[in-house]
Ligand SMILES: Nc1ncnc2c1ncn2[C@@H]1O[C@H](COP(=O)(O)OP(=O)(O)O)[C@@H](O)[C@H]1O
């Protein structure tokens with residue numbers, strides 16, 4: 001009967017672990033995209049070079065600015081040419097008369113400051129800011145996606161937890177049921193409730209521990225294998241998608257899964273025994 | 280030692296267990312509770328164990344009012360009572376020795392005490408040679424002796440037996456009764472619920488008769504009176 005309980009806990013923790021890997025990776029990707037979205041502050045053409053440093057200092061003084069880089073006209077052109085490598089010849093003429101403005105590339109500590117940062121930079125018009133190019137709409141979409149994802153994963157984990165507890169209570173109840181006679185005899189002889197309960201609690205803990213450690217240990221190498229497989233079969237994935245480190249996910253998952261497993265085991269055995277103690 | 284004042288037990292389904300029963304039993308007595316099936320004998324035993332709660336009245340056991348015992352203290356109350364059933368209630372996967380030792384483990388006796396007390400009680404019930412056997416290797420009489428050994432190993436002042444000979448042939452039944460008498464002779468109060476007429480008649484003990492939950496007669500050195508029991 002303990003075997004059935006271990007299998008039950010294992011399946012629940014396994015489903016949980018697999019979802020955990022998915023959610024972690026999606027969050028990881030979102031975070032990366034989110035972190036690479038920045039602002040571009042276009043500098044007025046007539047701003048003298050010596051004033052540029054003053055402006056740069058003013059912008060970097062904003063608390064949420066993580067990184068600020070000056071992009072000269074030449075650098076901007078170079079970047080532009082690189083992006084459109086195929087049309088080199090057509091663009092060659094631009095070199096003579098560079099129309100691209102000077103600018104600052106700015107990365108923020110967190111994109112929740114995005115709107116504030118845009119406003120703050122736009123307020124620096126008198127200091128030489130021509131305009132601010134931004135991706136506010138895109139950032140907002142990303143932020144709401146990750147918010148929804150967080151809610152969905154929280155709900156999923158909660159539901160999985162409830163389902164596991166219900167299943168485990170029933171499985172352990174069967175185990176306890178087969179020892180009903182023993183419990184009844186113990187009650188007649190004068191055993192305290194805790195004396196009767198603790199072996200079942202210990203059993204529940206062992207079931208929870210074994211049932212959660214095994215799926216967690218299985219998931220990690222499987223994850224590494226799957227990444228390897230994807231990178232081999234679809235090498236382009238390497239460029240567009242970076243998987244989160246298996247070790248990091250494992251170290252995050254392990255304590256969560258273990259406490260979930262132990263919790264399920266203890267709650268399951270506790271409530272299964274309860275019924276027989278009121279004699 | 281035991282005192283019932285106008286005790287009534289009505290079960291949840293309105294079935295009458297016992298009704299308006301008053302009696303008292305002194306320390307060291309041997310008492311038979313007799314009556315036909317359904318007359319309330321087991322209800323009486325269960326009330327003394329506080330396995331069921333009474334509907335009205337008052338039960339005092341060893342100066343304790345059972346209605347006032349806190350649920351947390353119930354196990355400690357039960358340690359003063361040995362109990363034996365018709366179906367023995369032995370654990371099939373434990374030997375005779377282990378079944379008896381189990382009762383001492385439950386009250387957290389030291390292993391030294393267990394090693395001393397279990398063989399002594401097994402020889403008292405005549406099972407010193409069978410201590411390694413499992414219940415399914417024992418006769419009915421031997422099973423009941425094991426159950427009795429388990430009930431008295433913690434030396435309770437009160438021993439309750441509900442139809443202890445119900446599953447035994449007459450010879451074994453008589454031996455069990457003799458054993459209970461022997462335990463009683465050492466000072467333990469013994470209460471036996473039974474409808475084994477011949478045994479009751481031969482023992483010449485106090486006999487309390489229940490009819491449909493009512494106490495009909497209470498006689499010192501009595502016999503099982505069919506007339507009374509059927510009335
Ligand atoms: N757990 C119970 N629930 C409902 N009714 C019960 C229960 N136990 C006993 N009774 C009823 O109480 C009455 C007395 O039963 P019991 O004390 O077992 O009698 P006896 O042991 O003398 O055969 C019977 O009518 C029986 O149906």
Ligand SMILES: [Mg+2]
Nearest residue numbers: 320321322441
């Ligand atoms: Mg009965």
